[in-house]
Amino acid sequence: MKISPALASWLQVGPLAVILVLFFGLPMLVVLAASFFDFDHMTIIPTFILDNYQDLFTDPTTLRLYVSSLKFAVIVWVITLVVGFAVAYFLVFHVQSLLIKIGLFLLCSVPFWTSNIIRMISWIPFLGRNGIFNQMLMDAHITSRPLEFLLFSDFAVVVAYVHLFTLFMVVPIFNAMARIDTRLIEAAKDAGASRFAILWEIVLPLSKSGIALGTIFVVTQVMGDFFVVKVMSGGQSGSVVSALSNQIQELQYPPAAASAVILVIVLMLMVAGILRVVDVRKELAT
């Protein structure tokens, strides 16, 4: 029996499609529908009301939460971009041996395969009032009293985000840089280009797609986070999703769903904006 190539492909991707439709596509539609539902103490009531959105847009805390989330996203984006670019550049252009390159790359990747919650918690003994960092500062006589702002603060939140998400910047930039033809750089050097000119006019433009992919990943991860901001800020800062998860705990599903819909729209606009600047398809096609 001969089957057509299109049918063969669909048989192969069928299970993937079924799982993603059932557990991702449909649930997203459910969230959209639920954002128009009503609710009382225990149950959600299927109906069509706009109250959830009205409450969301008239509540002044909404804007504050978005400002807070965006602030974290921008700070973390800048830091992960600079660090991720430097690390990727080092691995691609300065490490000559392929074996060492793979080894160092894995060294950066291994923490990604361990628990995010544990990696976040591991900053507590480091940054606490009697923590290692404060001890070091006092031993070096840089401060006389322990710094209080290190743990359970916005600072701690940013540190944890950078710790968790820099890899998402390293990997795509590494991939993009590894594809740069080194002869291009040799030619530029022969033509008298400075190191900075090579970086600015060759490496950076050719790494753009990797930077864009990393940016999409880091920004969506930070904007979608709730547990880091809850634990590391000690409850003092909020984010859009941490407020949303509080609503879920109080079983207020429809307002939470409305908040989720708005955040997804904001994220989609941001991603669309990034894709407008950089054509990522080129990156994924190869």
Add this chain to the structure above:
Amino acid sequence: MRTASGNRPWTFYALASVFVLFVLFLYGPMIVIYVLSFQGPQGGLTFPMNGFSTQWFHELVVPGRSGDIAGSFRRSVILAAIVTVATVVICVAGGLGFRRRFPGAGVLFYLVIGSLVMPGIFVGLGISIGFQLLGWQTDWTVSGLGAQLTWTLPFGLLVMFAVIGRFNRSFEEAARDLGATAWQRTREVTLPILLPGIIGVALFGFTLSYDEFARTVLTAGSENTLPLEIWAMTTNVTSPALFAVGTVTTVISFAVIGIGLGSIALIQRRRGRGAASH
């Protein structure tokens, strides 16, 4: 980029320092909690070490002391094993399917990317409301499993894309010219060549499931997986037992990573030797 004289430029040393600091930043705090998990009985959450004991590890297995660590650990390992098998089968098939152009490929690809970047808790929220509307109970073996697959499948598929991108199709063509059937080609040529990548997919499947939190928190039902149990501990356990569970779970992760990467390295080495002897 070596200079003509063979000396390394100053940028090498600058970037090497950045790299070393980055690695210290990645591993330093983690190593600290492994050390602190061996605190003495009177020890606290930070240095100095107050003696040395394994008491906090014992505390983990005493029922009721720090929640249901043993039970949640068992559930997490079982779930991760199921997710691994499902991810490997679905992603290998899916990756091979994506080699041809087929109607709907673009839509499916966007579904994959959407699933990857969607904040995890939203996926969990949708599944949980959906189950509620249908009158079903959420359970880690059904809703939890489905929710985790929306996270592991996109990663697995991207790994497959990378692996297949390097795959030389002339091996398959040669097998066809020699009269191999489609099934023989897949089983005896394509899959063995792709094996290291497939182990990579399994590695992603296991570790991402074993540590998954955001998608599982609303879909696990009444019984917790390990990350949910740890999350509960962060709010009510203020003893080094918290670090002890971190040490245990990281040891498991490292063991899985070691087995995965080790077997990939072994296969590559055998291949290198095989190629050299022919």
